[in-house]
Amino acid sequence: MTSRTSGRGLTVRGAALGDLEAIARVAEAAGQRGEWTGADPAYVGHLLRHGRVAVASHEDRVIGFGATRDIAGRGGVTSMLCDLFVDPAQHGHGCGRALLAELWPEPVAQRMTFSSRHPHALPLYTSVGLDAWWPLLYLAGDPSAVRSPAGWTVAPSSPEAVSRFEADWTGVDRGADHDAWTRRPNGTALVAALDGRPLAAGTAAGAGDDFGLVHLAPAPRLSDTQAGDSVLAVLAALESMDGHVRVCLPAPHPAVRPLLAAGWRATDLDLFMATRADLLDARRCVPSPALA
Numbered sequence: 688m689t690s691r692t693s694g695r696g697l698t699v700r701g702a703a704l705g706d707l708e709a710i711a712r713v714a715e716a717a718g719q720r721g722e723w724t725g726a727d728p729a730y731v732g733h734l735l736r737h738g739r740v741a742v743a744s745h746e747d748r749v750i751g752f753g754a755t756r757d758i759a760g761r762g763g764v765t766s767m768l769c770d771l772f773v774d775p776a777q778h779g780h781g782c783g784r785a786l787l788a789e790l791w792p793e794p795v796a797q798r799m800t801f802s803s804r805h806p807h808a809l810p811l812y813t814s815v816g817l818d819a820w821w822p823l824l825y826l827a828g829d830p831s832a833v834r835s836p837a838g839w840t841v842a843p844s845s846p847e848a849v850s851r852f853e854a855d856w857t858g859v860d861r862g863a864d865h866d867a868w869t870r871r872p873n874g875t876a877l878v879a880a881l882d883g884r885p886l887a888a889g890t891a892a893g894a895g896d897d898f899g900l901v902h903l904a905p906a907p908r909l910s911d912t913q914a915g916d917s918v919l920a921v922l923a924a925l926e927s928m929d930g931h932v933r934v935c936l937p938a939p940h941p942a943v944r945p946l947l948a949a950g951w952r953a954t955d956l957d958l959f960m961a962t963r964a965d966l967l968d969a970r971r972c973v974p975s976p977a978l979a
C-alpha cells in the first residue's frame with residue numbers, strides 16, 4: 688500500500704501491527720470499546736491478516752483508520768468496508784474521504800458497507816457510488832421466548848464443518864472468519880437441520896451481554912420462510928448469559944416479525960449501502976455488521 692499526503696497535511700498509508708495501539712485509541716475516542724471492535728487487537732489483527740487496513744495521520748499522530756475485506760456477495764466477490772473511524776475532534780475535514788480513497792482507489796463494481804447513522808457517513812458513501820437499500824437491525828431478546836419451528840434441530844459443530852457447508856452453498860471460503868469468530872469469547876460453531884438435513888450453518892460468539900448469533904449461512908434450497916425458521920431455531924437453541932442474546936438482521940428478513948412479537952427489541956440500526964441492491968439477500972442473510 689502506498690502512502691499519500693493531501694494538501695491538508697494528512698498522510699494515509701497501509702497499517703501494520705505497530706499501529707494497533709493508535710487504532711485502538713481512535714476507536715475508543717469514536718465510542719468503539721470492548722471485544723471485537725477497533726479497540727480489540729484480535730479483531731484488527733484479523734483484518735490485517737485477511738483484509739486491508741489503512742491509517743490516516745496528521746502531524747505524525749494517527750487520527751483515523753479504515754478497513755476492507757473481500758467477502759462472498761451474490762454474483763461474485765464483494766469488497767466490504769468493515770470500519771471507517773475518525774477521531775471526533777477531526778470530523779468533517781476530509782480524513783474519512785482520504786481513507787476511503789486509499790482503500791477503494793479504483794471504481795469497482797461490487798462494494799458494500801453497513802453504514803452508521805453518523806451524518807457524514809451516508810453522504811460520503813453515496814458520493815463514492817454506494818446506495819442505501821435497507822436497515823440492518825440490531826436485535827436483542829430472550830432466547831427462551833423464541834419458539835423453535837417444528838422439525839428443526841440445532842447442534843454444535845466445528846468452524847471447519849461450518850465453513851465447508853458455507854463454501855458448498857455460496858462457493859466462497861469463509862473459513863478464516865468462522866475460525867476467528869469461534870476463538871472469540873463463548874464462540875460456538877453450529878449447524879441447523881430440518882428433518883435431519885443440514886440447511887443453515889454459522890457461528891455464535893461474544894462476551895457477556897454481547898453474546899449472540901454472529902453469522903448464519905442458509906443453504907440455497909431454503910425458502911425465505913425456512914430461512915426465517917432456521918434463525919428462530921438457532922436463537923431458541925442459544926444459551927444466554929443473562930436472559931438475552933443478540934442478532935443483526937435485515938429489516939425485511941422473515942425472522943424479524945416473529946422476534947419482535949416475542950418481545951425482542953431493536954436496539955440500533957445500520958444501513959446496508961452497496962453498489963448493487965442484490966449483493967446481499969435481505970430475506971435470507973444473517974450478516975455480522977463488521978464482516979458480513
Ligand SMILES: CC(C)(COP(=O)(O)OP(=O)(O)OC[C@H]1O[C@@H](n2cnc3c(N)ncnc32)[C@H](O)[C@@H]1OP(=O)(O)O)[C@@H](O)C(=O)NCCC(=O)NCCS
Pocket residue numbers: 717770771772773774777778779780781782783784785800801802803804805806807808810811
Ligand atoms: C463517518 C466518518 C468516518 C467520516 O469521516 P469524516 O472525516 O468526518 O468525513 P469527510 O470530512 O472526509 O467527508 C464527509 C463528507 O460528507 C459531507 N457531508 C457531511 N455532512 C453532510 C450532510 N449533512 N449532508 C451532505 N453531505 C454531508 C461532507 O461535505 C464531506 O464531503 P466532501 O468531501 O465532498 O466535502 C467520521 O465522521 C466518523 O468517524 N464518524 C463516527 C464513526 C462512524 O459512524 N463511522 C462510520 C462507520 S460505518
